[in-house]
Amino acid sequence: MVLSVSAAVLLGIIVVVLVRGGYVRIGSALVCALFGFTLAATGLAPTISSGLAALAGLISSI
Numbered sequence: 001m002v003l004s005v006s007a008a009v010l011l012g013i014i015v016v017v018l019v020r021g022g023y024v025r026i027g028s029a030l031v032c033a034l035f036g037f038t039l040a041a042t043g044l045a046p047t048i049s050s051g052l053a054a055l056a057g058l059i060s061s062i
Contacts, residue, residue, distance in 0.1 A: 007052065007056075015029050
């Protein structure tokens, strides 16, 4: 749970910086967010979650 909140906050900050910097348009950011919500509702969500948890464990062990 803590990892999910931390990842969401970090990704939110990155999106704000990219939109404000002009690297990504707001429409593209919204489409990606909607795709993420759609993907979270599929059967692939547990696999993605476990992959992110494994990546976080790998990064923390370095």
